[in-house]
Amino acid sequence: MKSDLTSFAALAPAYPELLLAISALVLLMAGVFIKNSSGRLAGVSIGLLLALAVLIVMQPQTGILFNGGFIQDDFARYMKVLVLVGSALALVLSVSSAADNGLAKFEYSVLIILATLGMMIMVSANDLMVLYIGIELQALSLYVLASMRRDNAAATEAGLKYFVLGALSSGMLLYGASLIYGFTGQTQLDKIAEVILLGDRSVGVIFGLAFLLAGIAFKISAVPFHMWTPDVYEGAPTPITAFFATAPKVAAMALLIRLVTDSFEPLTRDWQQIVIFLSIASMALAAFAGIGQKNLKRLIAYSSIGHMGFALVGLSAASQVGVEGVAIYMAIYLTTNVGLFACILSLKSSAGYVENISDLAGLAKTRPYVAATMAIMMFSLIGLPPLAGFFAKWHVFLAAIEAELFALAIIGVFASAISAFYYLRICKIMYFDEPKNEFAKIPGELGFVMAITGFLIASYFLTVGSPLVDAANFATLSLF
8 A cells, every 4th residue: 555655656746637637537427417517617727727736836746757758847847837827718718608609518628628638748748659649639639629619610611621730740740750769769858869969960860850840830830830720710619719829839839849959959950940940931921911811810820820930039049048038928928818819708799709800890989998908918919018028029039139040030020010010900990990899798707817917918027027037947947
């Protein structure tokens, strides 16, 4: 008995993941008996926050488990906090709109839990096989979530497109992993780095690296692997789009960071060129493609592509300062998008939820609180001081300048200026056009989320700015 307790105590670094796995199994059973979807969604949010509490309370518990396949360090803990917060808030956003969007099913809660579990495995993956397990656990859940509204042709089309293109990206990722294993004889990330250091730069390993990065670039929707994003964001129910735009992006970015700073640190000059290309292409395409968009969720999709490009500017620096900048950027990006989707989901008229940008006409006159919060988010996405978005871009551009990537930083500034057009257009429509719609009362939980996120974004420098920088610095030091 004592030996069993000792063995269980040794699993302490993986307690949050074990808690989520058990929660998914319990929810599968409870779904048969609990019919109140709103209560169930709130309960799942509490379960995610409980896993978050365990993660924070067990802070000293770090280590490598499962024969080196799972690693828990300060960087993993930081990113897991963002993933759990993003997933919990996405569920909170779903409470009032679940029935309207065809999500009042117990499978929805289970799939959110399983997707979050996959993301946490991705963040802690220290082996190519574990990495793939985490990605597929997340991806298979997201495929079903995208097409969960089976009576809606757009949602079904979105799920099918996501599945087909996701299968392609998985094939590329697996091919890259097989090449790396074939030329190094290792699947564990730190051991791959050791083999590369001891030997010559193999062309096979570089090809494997390129395919591996292509597969992960699909997950963060970086150009040219972004083609699924606008269609899936538009077709999926809005609460699920909110989930897609937050936690999965954080997990995929964390995986990419660990991969290039751990396994392929000896090949920095090679992967750096790929990341710089992904960054420039994403920023440039999003800056111009977003201008002609009329659908609100498609615009947010291109915005998401562009912001992943901005985050990759920091990673392109290939330094601790750059990775710290990415960690800060992802926290601010997640907060901004949660607040933005809270605004969108609070706008329900007799015709349904807002879909087009023109539906926001005159919002400042009918819903001044929502319009003000959305304007704060838009100005933050542009990167205007003193909002949080300015400091997010400041950190990644500063890292690029310190690494002497001056052209990359300049392109980023120009892309940010061009993208300001479509963010400011939304503000113009809200404040200067005549109202078109009458909206229903704002649900309490959405008003609360808008208040918290709006306050954090607007008062970033005076409140959470310094603690966030310290936390990101502490987390990224574990990688270097």
